[in-house]
Amino acid sequence: MVHQSLYLRYRPARFGEIIGQDHVTAALRNAVATDRVGHAYLFSGPRGTGKTSTARILAKALNCEGLSDGEPCGTCPFCTSIAAGTSYELHELDAASNNKVDDIRELISRVAIGTSGRAKVYVLDEVHMLTPGAENALLKTLEEPPPHVVFVLCTTEPHKVAPTIRSRTQHLHFELLDAGALESHVRAVAADAGLAVSEADLAYVLATGGGSARDTLSALDAVAAAGRAPDGADVVTAVLEAVAAGETAAALGAADAAARAGREPRILGEALLARLRNAFLASVDAPLEHLPAAERSAAVELAGRLRPRALTAALELLGTALVAMREAPDPRVDLDLALVRLTNPDIGLTLQSLAERVERLERGGSGGASSPAAPPGAASPARRPPDRAGPRERRARPSGAFAGAKDAIANARPPEPGAGSEPASPEPSPESPSESRPEPPPEPGGDPPATTRDAEPSMPRGGDSGAAQAAVAPGSVDDRPTTQAGSPVDQPAAAAPPPDRDEAVLAWVEEILPSLRAVSALPKSAGARLATGRFLPNAPGALRLAFPTPGSLDRCEDLRSAVEAEFGRCFDRPVTVEFVLDDRSTPGPPSESAGAPATSSPYLGEGLKTTALPKARPISGDRSGVAQVQQAFPGSRLVELEAT
Numbered sequence: 001m002v003h004q005s006l007y008l009r010y011r012p013a014r015f016g017e018i019i020g021q022d023h024v025t026a027a028l029r030n031a032v033a034t035d036r037v038g039h040a041y042l043f044s045g046p047r048g049t050g051k052t053s054t055a056r057i058l059a060k061a062l063n064c065e066g067l068s069d070g071e072p073c074g075t076c077p078f079c080t081s082i083a084a085g086t087s088y089e090l091h092e093l094d095a096a097s098n099n100k101v102d103d104i105r106e107l108i109s110r111v112a113i114g115t116s117g118r119a120k121v122y123v124l125d126e127v128h129m130l131t132p133g134a135e136n137a138l139l140k141t142l143e144e145p146p147p148h149v150v151f152v153l154c155t156t157e158p159h160k161v162a163p164t165i166r167s168r169t170q171h172l173h174f175e176l177l178d179a180g181a182l183e184s185h186v187r188a189v190a191a192d193a194g195l196a197v198s199e200a201d202l203a204y205v206l207a208t209g210g211g212s213a214r215d216t217l218s219a220l221d222a223v224a225a226a227g228r229a230p231d232g233a234d235v236v237t238a239v240l241e242a243v244a245a246g247e248t249a250a251a252l253g254a255a256d257a258a259a260r261a262g263r264e265p266r267i268l269g270e271a272l273l274a275r276l277r278n279a280f281l282a283s284v285d286a287p288l289e290h291l292p293a294a295e296r297s298a299a300v301e302l303a304g305r306l307r308p309r310a311l312t313a314a315l316e317l318l319g320t321a322l323v324a325m326r327e328a329p330d331p332r333v334d335l336d337l338a339l340v341r342l343t344n345p346d347i348g349l350t351l352q353s354l355a356e357r358v359e360r361l362e363r364g365g366s367g368g369a370s371s372p373a374a375p376p377g378a379a380s381p382a383r384r385p386p387d388r389a390g391p392r393e394r395r396a397r398p399s400g401a402f403a404g405a406k407d408a409i410a411n412a413r414p415p416e417p418g419a420g421s422e423p424a425s426p427e428p429s430p431e432s433p434s435e436s437r438p439e440p441p442p443e444p445g446g447d448p449p450a451t452t453r454d455a456e457p458s459m460p461r462g463g464d465s466g467a468a469q470a471a472v473a474p475g476s477v478d479d480r481p482t483t484q485a486g487s488p489v490d491q492p493a494a495a496a497p498p499p500d501r502d503e504a505v506l507a508w509v510e511e512i513l514p515s516l517r518a519v520s521a522l523p524k525s526a527g528a529r530l531a532t533g534r535f536l537p538n539a540p541g542a543l544r545l546a547f548p549t550p551g552s553l554d555r556c557e558d559l560r561s562a563v564e565a566e567f568g569r570c571f572d573r574p575v576t577v578e579f580v581l582d583d584r585s586t587p588g589p590p591s592e593s594a595g596a597p598a599t600s601s602p603y604l605g606e607g608l609k610t611t612a613l614p615k616a617r618p619i620s621g622d623r624s625g626v627a628q629v630q631q632a633f634p635g636s637r638l639v640e641l642e643a644t
Helices: 022-033 051-063 077-084 101-111 132-143 179-193 199-209 213-226 232-245 248-260 265-283 293-305 308-325 331-343 351-367 405-412 464-470 501-518 526-530 550-571 625-632
Strands: 040-044 090-094 120-125 149-155 170-173 534-539 542-547 577-581
Touching: 022 051, 022 170, 040 051, 051 077, 051 090, 051 120, 051 149, 090 101, 101 120, 101 132, 179 199, 179 213, 179 293, 199 213, 199 293, 232 248, 232 265, 232 293, 232 331, 248 265, 248 331, 265 293, 265 308, 265 331, 308 331, 501 526, 501 534, 501 550, 526 550, 542 550, 550 577
Parallel strands: 040 149, 040 170, 090 120, 120 149, 542 577
Antiparallel strands: 534 542
8 A cells, every 4th residue: 555645644624623723714614604705715824834725624614514613524425525636616726837828718717617516616726826917817707706616825925926816815824833733733643643753853853844734744754764863953963063162173074974964065054044043033032932842942052152143143154155055066165164154253354253353352351360460659650642643543644645744744844953863852852943933922902822832741632631640659748738637639630732733734624624514414614614714823722723804703603613523523632722813913834934935835724825926916908818927926927838
């Protein structure tokens, strides 16, 4: 006798025998009992969840002679003929192979033929495979079939069914079976069929079925034929153990053993991806009721050994590898590369590998041995003074025309006295000519004379100066004021000096002004307004940005807070900026005072001083461009180049 598959042998014959689809069976049973059956139904859901079996049971119920509370009796001639597949009341059509217009026309031509029973049921499997022409040919009959005809359309991809067809049917969704209900069903089938199934075999069968009753019973058939479950599940566990431990050789060895055993790399990758997905769901406390108990505990254990970030990276790497395997000449290469990157994040410079390195360093820094305590009386190490070569360390170096601006400023200053072959001292001496440069005379009724950069004391940025002044070496006298109890009173931290004028000009041109132009909250003309100003020598504790006219000064006053905020962000400390009126009485930059021509000034924010040019006389007679240039520049002469 030919062996009959378990999923055919134990196919449900009544609504009550369908497991896990109570919402569907209850609706159909009530419709049959109250004579409210629709003319067309759409059954959708994953494979092996009972769509076709439910359609056959509905055909039995509509023609059964001994119907009881919506359930077919299963013994009358109509029920037995439908179960045997010899009934004229049930017509099944595979829409995947009969998907043309001619096939649907032939079906429609038989719909009007009468039947000996009460209803004729047409079941169309995989209805989403119909061509557009076939769908359109079916619409009219599906909307208004003969009274004795009921259509049942089955599909695994309802989103591919035309909306015009879905709107003419009652849509019932089938779901994957719960792990507990499926386990009870498998145990009952194994006991009735006399199969000896171990717990390991049962776990393999449930994991292979994936919530599908038909796939689960097919896996049970395979286990019963082989006598035990295959070793593929152990290979997946071995690979995941190696990934969790970070052992590259063990992971590649387990994958190689699976390949030599005949397992396809893509199948192994899909199994790894499914197990990692379960572990990821467990790591974020997602419900796992759809998994068997053994698989659920394995997912929780793996989630405890791998962090969510590592699980996410593993899912992405394996997903990418599975996609690449479709066109790869050797799919094992893609799988091996994914396993190497999973077990050794240092290979390949990616965001994930960098995050892993940072996390390991943080764990090592927090959990490692603490640094030895300093001996009593030892002075704390001094902070390194800030680098004054640029506004801040993280700001990118200027490129293009601005690359040598800072060097040009340094070269424009007068050399140190006695500078020869010996290198210059890194700190300027008090007798440096740059500090002895005469200060400009005070403006009448204006601000006090501005100080230069070299006259300011070098001190740490931000609030570090207050902490440095408050530190008292052991054995020294603390001259700070004290309270009545004798405890010293902390002095307020000294305010940080403003940035050097040279630094401010470079930061203004390279970073601050472009940033202000990109701020959407500011007016579109903010950048044009601010670009008309120039930086004067610093005032005590503040930068000075001068504007040529009172009108431009008034229009820019409301932008001062934004300018100060950008300077503070650039120099990592609060910076005060004063907006003043430029009366042109302030001396030019240091390069001009040192004798350099105005056109060679490295100050990128200052333009050509047109006041130094002679006033052009009124033009009379010849109004050509050459004549106008000669009048604007007295003493110039026209040189005509001969053609070569």
